[in-house]
Amino acid sequence: IVLTQSPGTLSLSPGDRATLSCRASQSVDSNSLAWYQQKPGQAPRLLIYGASDRPTGIPDRFSGSGSGTDFTLTISRLEPEDFAVYYCQQYGYSITFGQGTRLEIK
């Protein structure tokens, strides 16, 4: 399954709302879609799993939605530390990641 993320780069300001998209080439079973945040020089960090569940410790300004082939990560009100690269990941026949969306300060 190929995951296509859009946009490639998103330029916003602190306090704005961010909407990131992840589209799958085939339906993702059991909503097995996760989102990660990666900052320079760091490993990815799990933000959302099961399309919409947040691990303990992830702020509630991060939310995930969607099913089938279309998924969205929403950051309700951007904080300075949210500017990073975001990846989606699916589990099905194999495990694949999207190519990432870079969220940059406008």
Add this chain to the structure above:
Amino acid sequence: QVQLQQWGAGLLKPSETLSLTCGVFGGSFSDYYWTWIRQSPGKGLEWIGEITQSGSTNYNPSLKSRVTISAATSKNQFSLYVGSVTAADTAVYYCARGVLRFGEFHFDHWGQGTLVTVSS
């Protein structure tokens, strides 16, 4: 608090074997999928393969002929071996803990990453 700490050689020559090990600290080794993932500028994040405590493995078909993942469960460690490396294997390699729950799978803990460069 679960921590994954990885180590191994960072500079290899073409045709050599890549060898990395990941230690799992502060958590159980059972019930999870111990995974290697790599990240290169050209290919993004790429799942390499996984191993369970029972020794069951799964590999990315594109790498399967050159990859072996093994585990030393008594030490809470697992290792990655990639044979006959080329420049295309240059990447940051991560170990990660995979969680499978009700058909949904994600990675909840990651190692710090190791930059592996293949150059003559």
